[in-house]
Amino acid sequence: MESSLALELVRVTEEAALQSARWTGRGDKNSADEAATVAMRKHFDSAAMDGVVVIGEGEMDEAPMLYIGERVGNGKGPKMDVAVDPLEGTETVANGLNNALSVIAAAPQGTLLHAPDIYMHKLAVGPELAGKLSLDDPIAVTLQKASELLSKPLSEMTVSILDRERHSSMIRDLRESGVRIKLLSHGDVMGAIETCTDSEVDLYVGSGGAPEGVLAAAALKCLGGEIQGRLIPETPEDYVRCQAMGLKHPEQLLSMEDMVGREGVLFVATGVTAGDFLRGVKYMGQRAETHSVMMYSGTRTVRYIRSVHHLFQSNETLAAA
Numbered sequence: 001m002e003s004s005l006a007l008e009l010v011r012v013t014e015e016a017a018l019q020s021a022r023w024t025g026r027g028d029k030n031s032a033d034e035a036a037t038v039a040m041r042k043h044f045d046s047a048a049m050d051g052v053v054v055i056g057e058g059e060m061d062e063a064p065m066l067y068i069g070e071r072v073g074n075g076k077g078p079k080m081d082v083a084v085d086p087l088e089g090t091e092t093v094a095n096g097l098n099n100a101l102s103v104i105a106a107a108p109q110g111t112l113l114h115a116p117d118i119y120m121h122k123l124a125v126g127p128e129l130a131g132k133l134s135l136d137d138p139i140a141v142t143l144q145k146a147s148e149l150l151s152k153p154l155s156e157m158t159v160s161i162l163d164r165e166r167h168s169s170m171i172r173d174l175r176e177s178g179v180r181i182k183l184l185s186h187g188d189v190m191g192a193i194e195t196c197t198d199s200e201v202d203l204y205v206g207s208g209g210a211p212e213g214v215l216a217a218a219a220l221k222c223l224g225g226e227i228q229g230r231l232i233p234e235t236p237e238d239y240v241r242c243q244a245m246g247l248k249h250p251e252q253l254l255s256m257e258d259m260v261g262r263e264g265v266l267f268v269a270t271g272v273t274a275g276d277f278l279r280g281v282k283y284m285g286q287r288a289e290t291h292s293v294m295m296y297s298g299t300r301t302v303r304y305i306r307s308v309h310h311l312f313q314s315n316e317t318l319a320a321a
């Protein structure tokens with residue numbers, strides 16, 4: 001059941017990627033995002049589930065589709081919480097840079113954290129460090145512990161972090177420690193995932209979007225890694241939003257279980273622009289190729305799917321054929 005639903009969800013991220021990749025490098029992030037969102041929404045209803053969006057494009061009054069609370073799926077399958085980012089890396093696509101993705105995570109209803117669209121401190125690690133570090137520790141302590149656990153000197157470690165002004169003191173601390181740093185222009189879902197791939201990245205640190213934190217938690221649960229988070233409410237309204245979403249203590253340390261629950265979670269993503277983990281959309285005349293990943297935490301199976309799509313017929317025509 002999980003793999004057939006995951007495959008149906010891959011269809012959805014593939015369509016979002018196929019539409020948004022047309023905007024690569026055109027300097028228009030809103031059109032890229034809209035193309036992804038419209039395509040994702042259009043194809044969701046073929047998925048056999050009774051889903052409700054818990055992380056989406058915004059509140060009902062601010063987003064026309066894939067808003068929080070919107071029902072998705074054909075209503076005929078399991079009741080699921082659904083987290084989406086039709087285009088993770090709008091700016092990335094607009095500027096023709098690497099690592100933009102279309103992403104969906106799904107888990108039994110009531111299990112995904114309804115993270116508001118604010119920042120979250122994050123610490124993500126791969127399987128070797130999972131369960132062994134704490135976001136509560138100062139970064140120097142975390143690095144020292146990681147170095148011992150991985151049995152390699154700090155100078156052989158790589159830490160990734162979003163390249164932002166707000167991280168200047170943390171980046172200084174990282175540089176002083178002697179680790180190598182991978183500065184990300186965007187895309188911290190991929191940044192967190194990279195701690196679990198054969199990339200050189202050992203840790204992902206710093207703050208990024210809270211919704212992206214939950215999406216990353218879904219992926220890392222499937223990959224055997226770990227992410228911890230702490231929301232950063234900045235205004236009184238942020239506190240109210242956190243509480244309205246069920247978080248009594250908005251600044252509590254959030255474990256992976258707090259973010260994605262204890263049950264099986266599905267994560268699917270399709271590459272929009274080229275990346276180290278997933279290739280981007282490649283248009284070839286009447287055809288286009290996409291690269292996706294589908295994972296299920298219950299079995300920890302990770303499947304890579306290379307699809308060739310025919311662009312000359314609509315799906316309706318194909319279904320009738």
Ligand code: VTB
Pocket residue numbers: 088089090162164185186187188189207208209210212
């Ligand atoms: C991250 C990253 C996103 O936003 O969450 C980041 O995953 C955080 O926001 O790709 P700032 O850009 O304000 O730092 C993105 O870069 C864009 O959604």
Ligand code: MG
Pocket residue numbers: 033085086087088
């Ligand atoms: Mg988005």
Ligand code: MG
Pocket residue numbers: 085087088089209212
């Ligand atoms: Mg995003």
